[in-house]
Amino acid sequence: MLSAPLYAQDTTAKNLDEVIIRQRQKSTTINMIDPIKKEKIGERELLKAACCNLSESFETTPSVDVAFTDAVSGYKQIQMLGLAGPYTSITRENIPDARGLSAVTGLTFTPGTWIEGMQLSKGTGSVVNGYEGVAGQINVEWRKPFDEKEERWHLNAYQSSQGRSEANLVHNNRLNDRLSTNIFLHGRSQWLKLDQNNDGFLDQPLDKQFIAANRWFWFGPNRWEIQGGIKTVYVENTGGQWAYEKGSEQKAGAPWGFELNMQRHEGWAKLGKIFKNPAKSIGLQLSGIYHHQDARFGNRAYEATQKSFYANLIYQTFISNTNHILKLGASTLADDYDERWTGTAYTRTEVVPGAFAEYAYNAQKLNIVAGLRGDYHNIFGAFVTPRLHLRYAPAERSVFRVSAGRAQRTANIFAENMGYMASNRTLHIQTKETGKAYGLDPEVAWNYGINFTQKFQLDYRDGAFSVDYYYTDFKNQIVTDLEDPHQVSFYNLQGSSFANSFQAQLDYEVIHNLDLRVAYRWYDVRTEFQTGLKEKPLIAAHRAFANLGYETKNHWKFDYTVQWIGSKRIPSVHAHHNVGITGETRSPDFVQMNAQISKSWNDKFEVYLGGENLTNYMMHDPIIGAADPYAAGFDASMIWGPVMGINIYAGFRWKIF
């Protein structure tokens, strides 16, 4: 099951010369057995696109949408089930990863080369992993040094026409049968100033980024497993208007600048033991994170520090036989936030101890996973999180899945909405309370989903058809109200807020080695703002996707992705200074295309060349009021489409030994 922190390891002596190449399988496979619907995104899928970091790894996955948060910072946010990135739980081998202050920026802290694969699930997940994720879970697996398939050295270098250079290195070292370690290094620089839309602002900020990690694995006698690791991140961004120089004074008349500096240090450990009966095991996950960020948007500053500690103890056993698995455990999640926005300080400490139990019933055609968590939040009090997953397989290749559950989280209104800081909107918290989290309540949502997957064979080639529907209902939400062009208002939900999400997807091997994937998504996301029940801004109701992948016998790979994104609602904005406030509008629908060609030799050396936004489709004037960034109407956050034009990139991947 997903939540076990342990890796079963076969310790018989291996012929190290042999490398096992997995048989040709779909690069993304849908698990048919697990009651929780998981899409497994393998290395083959990740290699289809430039995939420089996690935020760019979903180009060929229709379940996740990616969009820029604004036209200045260069950061992208994911969206699942029509809900923004922070509603998705992002974990690294089941330890919470990008959350809190790093809910949006954290996706750039995992370089693509480090990733072995990912599991993506929609809806609320298992109680074992916490109570926060409502839209889904993205669990990232890093390369494992004890895996025989892993080469000792992975080297990757990347260069794009838009001026981004990147280098990655992964070194795996199996010291002996029991002990192994790997080192991960990443360096990146955006060194070219570009303004393709001629609005006077850099399309992407200049940046320097350095990330390093080291982890150790020890498989002891009596089936003990110990794992420990550290990771460190340094990021420096400078953007805004072309003439802006880092550190210069920000005031009317001087160039408007954007700066973001981040440092993050993490340490984690996992201890586990599998008992004589392999269905019984116990594991402990520990994680400590220190994250500091410093941002300047014109003459407004946002500074924040987060200290986080997580511990999760899981005991797995069975009742009479392995068809009845029981997991029991306890966890603690503690976060200390210290934020400052335009001089006002916001601090809070959250300590949430809790306990959980999960029962899994496995029969041939029916699986049920029922979980219950009880947590006590030091600020908000006690709450209960029930989760239910059902899987029914009427035939070998047909599966129905149903899920339902509750999720709760504390909205970090500043860190999650940094995109709106790139404007002259006042960030206004509407509350009469003090204390709590910015004087606001926690977000609580219920999610219900149903999925049907049918695998088939047509003309002796494999295919799969999948449909799903999810409904998310917020009992409380921190509404981010953009209806007034001069403000962003945050307030507790009064009324209803919900998201309907429908997805239909078809995967089929059209001819041998030519894979086709087509998908259609429909979203209906509405919130009761103070001005009434309206569509959530900047979310397209209709989206279509198609991807073609072809591989030849001499290892040439061709990948082509085309997306059609429908119209989005844009709330009223303060247009050019002499026009004033315009009413609500709708963005046009548009088509976006990406393609990539690669050639590999002996599965060891690969060269790739690709293009993003091949139609060179760009928003005209993405920044409202760009001519006068210190005036009231300046707003770089109303982004509904690509901010940059065509991008050509090339790189190589070299696996040694």
Next chain:
Amino acid sequence: MKRFILLLFISVFSISSFAQSNIKTETFKVEGNCGMCKKRIEESAYIKGVKRAEWNKESQILTVIYRSSRTTLEDIAQSIAKAGHSSEKAESSEKDYNRLPTCCQYKTQSCDH
């Protein structure tokens, strides 16, 4: 009109059944060494006329579905032999066998998994 429809139905049915009887599913043993060779064996089996090829590493049996009007079992075995894997239907030449990566050389190496 009725007779025309009947004739049409019969001819369509017989064309499709003729096409169907063309498709054969056969198995034969192909020598190979574990998982690494599976992909090579299967890919080399995909010559013109072959619909599907699956090689089981435990039993060493290759199941191939092909159109008998387009190709024969011997042609498929020859293609696999050219890639370095001998079978009960075709022997691999020394030159082709030696081109296999060391661990795949099934005559001398054994598989641990």
